[in-house]
Amino acid sequence: MRISALARRTGVSARALRYYEEKGLLVPERTSAGYRVYTEEHVETVRRIRILLAAGLNSDMVREILPCMVADGEFLAPGCEDLIAEFERELQRIDTQIAELHDVRSALTGIITAGKALASR
Incomplete structure (x- = not known):
């Protein structure tokens, strides 16, 4: 084809x-x-x-x-057995990125909340 x-x-x-x-x-x-x-x-x-x-x-x-x-x-x-360990490392890398994104999201949420509080004064 x-x-x-x-x-x-x-x-x-x-x-x-x-x-x-x-x-x-x-x-x-x-x-x-x-x-x-x-x-x-x-x-x-x-x-x-x-x-x-x-x-x-x-x-x-x-x-x-x-x-x-x-x-x-x-x-x-x-x-291939060695791939399982490689996939586990990749999964750990992704989990680390997710945790970092949660931290970034929390920081941004705090900034937004503080901005709204300041604007409503």
């Missing part, structure tokens, strides 16, 4: 698919004329890429781990 068909099948724009290819996440076959040719396997690869990106992983990390990911029903699972 051509890139437009893959885009329709996956709900991902052709531009995003070209980006995935540029980043080494998606490797289509090429015709002798240079046209990209995608298979059903590429549909699944794009689905996996989208899941990993939605989980907050960047494209470089996705490129590294994609070969080790296996389908486990609706989720992907790490097929």
